[in-house]
Amino acid sequence: xxxxxxxxxxxxxxxxxxxxxxxxxxxxxxxxxxxxxxxxxxxxxxxxxxxxxxxxxxxxxxxxxxxxxxxxxxxxxxxxxxxxxxxxxxxxxxxxxxxxxxxxxxxxxxxxxxxxxxxxxxxxxxxxxxxxxxxxxxxxxxxxxxxxxxxxxxxxxxxxxxxxxxxxxxxxxxxxxxxxxxxxxxxxxxxxxxxxxxxxx
Numbered sequence: 001x002x003x004x005x006x007x008x009x010x011x012x013x014x015x016x017x018x019x020x021x022x023x024x025x026x027x028x029x030x031x032x033x034x035x036x037x038x039x040x041x042x043x044x045x046x047x048x049x050x051x052x053x054x055x056x057x058x059x060x061x062x063x064x065x066x067x068x069x070x071x072x073x074x075x076x077x078x079x080x081x082x083x084x085x086x087x088x089x090x091x092x093x094x095x096x097x098x099x100x101x102x103x104x105x106x107x108x109x110x111x112x113x114x115x116x117x118x119x120x121x122x123x124x125x126x127x128x129x130x131x132x133x134x135x136x137x138x139x140x141x142x143x144x145x146x147x148x149x150x151x152x153x154x155x156x157x158x159x160x161x162x163x164x165x166x167x168x169x170x171x172x173x174x175x176x177x178x179x180x181x182x183x184x185x186x187x188x189x190x191x192x193x194x195x196x197x198x199x200x201x
Contacts, residue, residue, distance in 0.1 A: 012051040039077075046070070047190060061106070100128070136198050137199070
């Protein structure tokens with residue numbers, strides 16, 4: 001990341017913890033809630049892997065193609081549910097953003113000798129389409145602000161009381177674990193992480 005190795009390690013840890021919590025959520029709830037939790041766990045762990053500082057681990061060139069294919073499949077799986085709106089649309093945007101970052105960081109595209117991961121670790125060689133990157137940055141900025149707003153005490157209590165199941169408006173809440181604020185916090189963390197990664201392009 002631009003901020004150095006410490007920033008990368010911190011982002012990696014936050015995304016990994018978020019992914020682990022999503023896996024715990026995937027053990028209970030309705031089939032749709034478990035599917036959502038698994039998708040978010042994949043996103044969290046994928047972001048954690050991409051955030052590892054290049055000084056600690058420089059992945060092989062083919063790793064970026066694996067990222068692109070993996071999240072391309074995730075985007076295809078999210079396509080039909082996204083037509084129904086709610087949080088599925090956010091999953092689709094997130095998966096496509098991960099594909100975009102993987103392609104932009106790939107050495108074949110960027111022409112950097114140190115691998116695409118160097119774009120995260122040293123702000124070097126990353127390439128992207130400025131308009132698309134800017135659009136995604138604006139999207140994630142609004143998403144982060146919205147998620148942060150849902151963490152305000154009055155908002156969390158009102159959401160839990162109105163829905164009865166701890167789910168926020170549009171399916172942005174927290175499933176059946178009775179702790180919607182933790183789910184929202186995880187999504188906020190991953191939104192911030194995505195925003196930070198996009199800044200490196």
